[in-house]
Amino acid sequence: MSKVSVTGSKSVLEPVIEAVHDLHLLHLSDYDGSWEGFDNGNPIEGADDTSEKLVTVRSLESILDISEDDAGPGRLDDDWEARLEEVRTKVNRLDDERSEVREELRQVQERIDRVAPFAELGIDLDLLSGYSSVDVLVGEGNHAEVEAALAGSEDIRAFETFTGGNVVAIVAAPAEDVDDGATIIDDALVGLEFSRYPVPETDESPQAYVDDLEHRKRQLEADIEEIDSQLGRIKLDEAGFLLRLEEELTIEAQKADAPLQFATTNRAFVAEGWIPTDEYDALVARLNDAVGDSVEVEELERASYDRHGAHSHTEEVEDEASDDDDGDATEYESPPPKQPATDGGYVTMDDEPPTRQSNPKAANPFEELVQVISRPKYSELDPTLILWLTFPFFFGFMISDVGYGALYVLIGYYLYKNLDGMLGSLGAVAIWCGTFTILFGFFFGEFFGFHFLGDMIPGDTGGWYKGLDPYSSDFALAWLVVSVLFGVFHLNIGYVMDFVDNLSHGLWDAITHSVSWILLLNGIWIWVFTHQASADKPDFLFTVFDGQPFSLGFNGFGDGSIWMLGATIPVPGGGEFLFTLPLAMILLGAILLGIGDALELVEILIPFAHVLSYTRMTAVLLAKGGMAFVVNLLTFGAWETQEGARMFDASWEAAIPYENSEMMFEGLFHMGDGVSAIVFILLGIIVLIFGHILVLLLGITSAGLQGIRLEYVEFFGKFYEGGGKNYEPFGYDRNHSED
Structure with missing residues (x-):
């Protein structure tokens, strides 16, 4: 990536923005206000009006439930503003009407819900209210418990209950010494589960009242269907127009707001950004075609960054701007002088290059998994390819069943075909994981837990087994060893990638910070498989590949192995100790690690612990x-x-x-x-x-x-830190509109 600067007079600001936007290659840097005399620019005139219309269009799309799939015929004529206003008026009127009808429908439904219990009683509603000498209450509760509570109340002289379904109507007369207005029924029912229903105010019978409300409900539902039909017709007629208009307005808004990222004075502007180095000439040519010599385009640096964010290489680019003899070659102010940096480069709008990930098409869905942690920095190796090659392998090994694998593939295919974004990518990941699950399922011979390769005979090489019974327990131990070997291989890849990253600091730095860990990792685990101190090691380390269950002829690194060569060292108090080659690797790795960063010595056992983690x-x-x-x-x-x-x-x-x-x-x-x-x-x-x-x-x-x-x-x-910025070039990919 190349850092470029575009400097020019404000008189050519708009055509420059237009040209850069159409090129769709320059990732703009945000001016941070650090230059004396330069401020962030202001939006181009008309930006507010464009934003307001864009909000209107998106609101209409939301009301009409328009999606990308609804794009049909629709052109942007010169009178599009009048058409937009006409659509807005019709849609908003219908939407307001629909909201009013829905609110009335909600109120009608609430009234139906309130009166429905009274219909079960079969008592006219006017008989349940308007009394001064008795207390009346209607609600839902246990009838026997209600009557027991009423009978036990000293404030009630007499009462009567009426039931219908779960609804209970209570009429109670107060005792002579009870004050008028006392809620004798409520007081008596304290502590019981009883839901009280307010009595609707109407002279109709409950059933007639419900019938009237149900009729009104059907009318309102028909009104909503009619309004929805009208809105649906508008959607069919105007979806293409609105999608095209939204795209045009989005582009205009992008262009109008672009100066907010520039450094400007009253007469000049400076814009900086990142562009793929091989596209720099295309940028210069496009700007020359647009405004000629009215702008100065400069390639500031071709930067490479190490993993720690420091400049590891800056290729200086000569200033190709021509000098005019009278000193008046331009009408705009020059940007402030660039400040020298310690590495010989310059500090301008100080930011890191954005990251443009480039992976095989099949691996693209795994970029989403990488970005869950963070996008890789421009300076880092992208781990997507390794993730693509290893994660489905791990998943398939852990499940290893043809039946389950087939279901994973089907689920993944559905997600991939029907969903976008992260879920769609996860669908593609599921397809890969399911494929490896099927592959390992054939090796293990399993289909939904059935072993279909025939009877298990100890030592039989006709298939693999998971070791779930005493007769195949050797396989369970074998998979522990295999998972450890997976771990050693996987972590070696990680440390090698770390070595490549650290080479930007120099070979010695890469050796002390990366080769040290490689020596520790391999030294520890090679020693684990040697016969040295074998009495203290699990026996299965030396038998799983020597006939129990796999006959590969490997029973550990014995006396004839290069890994058992070494020097004999006397031990204080008598005896000797064989200092083998793996132990020498461990010692050398520890020394290099201490030279590179002594504090990392406290983590010297990480290669051992992290490999054991793979046994999961x-x-x-x-x-x-x-x-x-x-x-x-x-x-x-x-x-x-x-x-x-x-x-x-x-x-x-x-x-x-x-x-x-x-x-x-x-x-x-x-x-x-x-x-x-x-x-x-x-x-x-x-x-x-x-x-x-x-x-x-x-x-x-x-x-x-x-x-x-x-x-x-x-x-x-x-090896991975992440924290990179996505490469987002200034521009827009048109889907619905035409130039």
Whole structure:
């Protein structure tokens, strides 16, 4: 990216803005007011009127519920302002009418709700009010409790209740010593759950009153439908016009507000921004075509920044402005002199270059996941590509089921096709994750928890197993080791990316800050797999690739390995200690780390701890597989053969279907006889469907969250800071309007 400056007279401000906007390449920098004699510019005349009309258009689009898909025929003629005013008048009038009708409809519905309980009583409403010698109350509550409370009140001489449904009407006469106006019924019902209903003021019977209100409700609903129909017609006629007008007004507003980012005086302006270096000549050519020699365009720097925000390289660009002999070559004031910076560059509108991410099309959805943390700085390596290559791999390994993977793909495809923005990108991510889940599902031979590659025979290489039973427990230990190897590989990539970033400081800085961690990471984990101190290490480290369960011929780095070579060091008190090559790597890494930044020595065990964090992948693998197994076990039952295989049976027969097998659980599909069997089968279907839905959802949350945690915390933490600005060139991509 190149930092450029455009300086000119205010007389050419508008054509310059027009040319830069049409080019749509320059990312404008905001002037911060730091230059003496220069202030932020003012919007171009007419900006307020443009903004007001833009607000009007967007309000009309909101009322008419216009979306991008509604764009139809519609032109912007010279009399568009009159047309806009005509549309605004009609739409606002109809919208006001609709609001009034909706408010009346709401009030009618409230009156219906208030009188509906009285209709259940079947008592004329005029009989429930207007008394001076008795107290009348209507409400909803438990009839028996109400009568008990009334009978126990000393303030009530006599009472009568009438019921209809859950509604109770109470008429009570006060005792002789009770003052007039006392609320004897309310007092008696204190402490009971009783909802009081106000009596509507009408001479009609409750049912007649409700019928009248229902009729009025239907009239109002018809009025709303008619208004909606009129608005719908306007939408069909004017959607294209409004979308085109909004686009034109948005562009005009952008141009009008652009001077707010410039440094200006009474006669001149200075605009700065970032542009792709190979587009600089296009900017100069466009401005020369627009205003000729009335502006001065200068490429200030071609900057590269290191990860810490410091200039690592500034290619000075010679000032190509010509000098005029009489000193009056321009009519505008020159910008203030540029201040020298320590690296030989200049400080102008001091800001970092914006970031324009460029990844393969398939990886673009993963940019959204990166931006959840922060957009990469211009100086940083973009981790999107690595995220694309590793996150679906991690997710697929943790779920590893063909059935669940297919559902993830379908869900992702729906989101990708029907939603935009972040949710649409997540849909594409789900498609990738589902694809890897299917791939690993074939390796594990699982379909919704069923193992379909045949009976499990210990040592059989015909398929992988998750290690959920004693006969395949070696596989569970193997996946722990495999997840550790994933971690070592993944973190090595992170440290290598950190090394590339730190090269901008110099080779020695990259060695002390990055190679040191690479030596520590690999030294620690190579030593873990050596036979040195093997008695204190888990045995499975040396057996999982030596026949239990994988026959790869690796049983650790033994005496014949280069990693066991080293010097014998005497130990005080007698004895010897073999200082092997991995230990030398650890020591050298610690020394380099201390030279680079001694404070980082307190984190020297991070390479060990962060790699262990990858074992969470195996934990999710076993947890998800175990849950799917439980769902199938409850539904179909299971039998254990002498060879050690678990068998599920989806048939409707209750007999044990396998020879030489022992029933573990008969399953809901095989329980009961007659009617009870049907009940158990229906219950089994419910357990099967909702159980696998639960596993599916927990797979998203567990595998998704754990996988993204490994990326964000363990991986990104090695090299990534983020905090970059998005490259947003001044301009607009037209979708509805024409030049």
